[in-house]
Amino acid sequence: MDDLTKILQVTTTHDQLTGAVNTPIQLSATFAQTDFDNLGEFDYARSGNPTRLAAENAVATLEHATHGYLFSSGMAAISSVLMTFSAGDHIVVTSHVYGGTFRVLTDVLSRFGITHTFVDCGELADVAAAILPNTKAIYIETPSNPTLSVTDIAGIVAIAKAHDLLTIADNTFMSPALQKPLDFGVDIVVHSATKFLAGHSDILAGAAVTKRDDLAEQIYFIQNAVGATLSVLDSWILLRGMKTLGVRMAQASASATQLAAWLTDQPQVNAVHYPGSPTHPNYQVQLTQAQNGGAVLSFDVGSIENARQLVKHLTIPIYSVSLGGVESIISYPPKMSHAELSEDEQVASGITPGLLRYSVGLESITDIIADLANAFSYLGEE
């Protein structure tokens, strides 16, 4: 079945009691039990509730997983997955990891004896070389933020399997509509469902999915034990947002492809980073593992002054952090997502002073380009 059909099928769960086509919002912390000795499927809402379960099944189905778990944010999902490891365990992590994940690894898990090594996962030989006797997993993110570098998922999985390690992938930037890492042998996929899955910049949500029963059991244990679960109302809003995931990703990625091509031709643009551009160094890898380059790109306008001028004159994208909403969002990574890095560290990671990240929304691409063309006309003035 095509994804567009499947999305509607898994997000429209008919209520068995009334036939309501939308999932009922079951606001209940506790569920009455009918059998004195055996509890029913639902007892206490942290352990499970029907609205969250419907959304969990929807995300799992779209990722080709068999088990899905929803959390109160992407960081809650990622932290909960990482909490399945124990003191003494080591994880090889992409050096382009999301800033929040970086913080949890370096400042939280390190205090509990879970160690890590950051590696540029574009270099498969370096990944293999970073594996220690106590390594338990490789953690990747592709494409990465904000330079949109692409990791060869199958290449990483081959290394992981050869060393009996798990592979964990953050699939936030592509969403399951465009990329399904489990199909390439990844064991656990995590998401900031705040972004494309929910799609409307309205809720915070996180997801973790897997096809392995043993890993599902461990993730569920942490979800229930720690309790960073997604609320009933937010589960419903996530389901509602996911109904249009297919069309949103199709339109936004088509617009991003056009925008990347247009930006490449602008004299004020030094570099365009978009995995859907034939000039991207890993374009071929991207096409083997994803439908297209996605809806996020970044580009360099040479200097912080130019970046500031451009943002000042743009009228369509919101100037903010985050991505994956129906509205376009432009952000300035050096002062936003990567502000914690020193200037040297930023440049080493490809985060140059003129770098802007554009999350393409559902506005007309003609308007998006005209808005940028107008803003570019002010560069170099003042």
Ligand SMILES: *Cc1c(COP(=O)(O)O)cnc(C)c1O
């Ligand atoms: C936003 C984001 C996260 C964190 O998710 P929250 O929902 O903000 O907690 C993790 N990974 C990536 C790639 C993200 O973009």
